[in-house]
Amino acid sequence: MNTSYKFQGWLGLDPSSAKGNMQWKEYEPKTWEETDVDIKVTHCGICGSDLHTLRSGWAPTIYPCCVGHEIVGTAVRVGSKVERNIKVGDRVGVGAQSGSCLKPECEECASGMENHCPNMVGTYNGKYADGSKSYGGYSDYCRAPSHFVVRIPSSIPSEEAAPMLCGGITTFAPLKKNGCGPGKKVGIVGVGGLGHFGILYAKALGAASVTAISRTSAKKEDAMQLGADGYIATNDDADWSTHHARSLDLIVSTVSSPNMPLEGYLQLLRTNGQFIQVGAPEDKLPAFNVFPLIGKGVKIGGSAIGAPREIEEMLALTAEKGIRPWVQKRALGEANKAIVDMDEGRARYRYVLVNEAHAKM
Template identity: 40%
Template sequence: MTTVAAYAAPAAKAPLERTTIERRAVGEFDVLIDIEFAGICHSDIHQAREGWGTAIFPMVPGHEIAGVVSEIGPGVTKYAVGDRVGVGCMVDSCRECDNCKAGLQQYCTGSGGPTWTYNAVGKDGQPTYGGYSQKVVVDENYVVRIPDGLPLDVAAPLLCAGITTYSPLKHWNAGPGKKVAVVGLGGLGHMGVKIAAALGAEVTVLSQSLRKKDDGLKLGATHYYATSDPKTFEHLEGTFDIILNTVSAPLDFDAYLSLLKTDGAMVNVGIPEEPVHILLSSVFGNRRSLSSSGIGGIPETQEMLDFCAEHNLGAEIELIGADQINEAYERVVNSDVRYRFVIDTATI
């Protein structure tokens, strides 16, 4: 066991505070990672504030982890001390179900599903703690390699924001000749724009206002529209092959579905805390689909990192000290970040 410093929420909705946690001893197939940077995802806030239901406290959030391997177990073959690595939203799964065997560990159908990086209980019966900490011990099969071309600070958010947008864009065949709309230009949305453009798609940003239009165009979008203007939905009716919805607030889904072409898909990667409703007539007439996507498996996460390195895609970040975490949470809720807060864990 190793005692490390961390920032944790002691209870639901409580401010995060500095504390210490115990990390397990390095097992046969484990790697010990010295965490250098940890991204702040809106999911961290949903869970720390129990927006998605009852949670486990104290909670150390953080599933966008980038660091360097400092120790390996005797059975480890994939990594060596000094390797640049990342850890995303999960640290284990059953490894035996069809999805796990297919590299879709995020959809594990084993008992309890995947073991999430935090706010979960591992196979050892102990709670998992995330990346707002100095070190983490993870089985080598749930660690990915960060290519040398990606600085660790801008790579950290790719472990959630990158794979959460890359996976559906690949699955629904975004590429040349396809028109992709990205709803929301935040932590997820800005990576969705970058990745869709790099895949060769024609990208449109749909945002409440035109406040971030210049940013959206610089990130790779060809078009930018304000959804607060009713004329937007009239003008764009039947336009898109794919709509990637990155916001975690309830929308008028019927209005957005009207923007799809025949056989188009609206894919949701944000999870609202409130119920949402649609009319079946919104999908009936043109064989449109309303779907969702959750992060990506370990092989696809590695593929995404390699793709981002090849295309020089990192997150747009604001680097903060650990003592700014609570302020950062409020700014995320108020959409006051361009586009991802990343904690310099040396400040913990």
């Protein structure tokens, strides 16, 4: 079926695109299936993953690549076999995942852990089973399988909902899965695009206390405004890990530096505490002494985005609690400048691209 719209967006053609050299071009979306939804993109958050992918930081990228996996817009074409009763005109979103095998014999898909499926397909820089490519939200339109498309609650503004679909769920999911709630003392490493969501959701889930952990005290005031109860500046106190030893039950680390003081973070945990890594560095994590694990029964784990049902749960909590992330709107036409600013750490705390053709700034 021919459509009246074109699939076009900002394409990275080689690793230099991460330096603000994306080009606006037309591309061929995934092959249409009756389980798909075409979304007229109004908003798309800028995620650190976009930069890693544009520069082939994690692995060689499949160029050309249109990044952006925090997508909100309007459903303009809906297949006859879509899930979640999505209709043309609905405000919907898609996060970092737009495919998995969904086979009943797949342990992950069958148990609601589609984000861990061995055949997971990213919303961009991925390939579907038929060989067609996935393209993201720095674009006018996005096509995605309806299983991974969610409806956005009416009370959440589009520019705030967009970064929740990756940045928000990346912190919400490990907090929820690992017992964040009443009585738990939680630490969030990194006060940034991910970390500020971590503070918001830890408080919303009822943590007894939330401690923000950063290199300097530069973001202390912001962290407190977001709801943090305490703050640790690791560069400003040579003995921070001793002064705050055994003070936390759960740490979610959003930083992606191979030089982070991992051993010190582990000292902050109480007996049977958990350290969950969500930031994904392009290099390896630093070496650490194993005795904090053995002596206190501490566990180290990781978490990747979240399944569709978890995204829906997060959005429901966001609407119920009135959670308001800190976002700054940027014009889609200025995406090249916006990703450079993001890479230089200027976002406070999440840039969201607004498609000027489809939404008001």
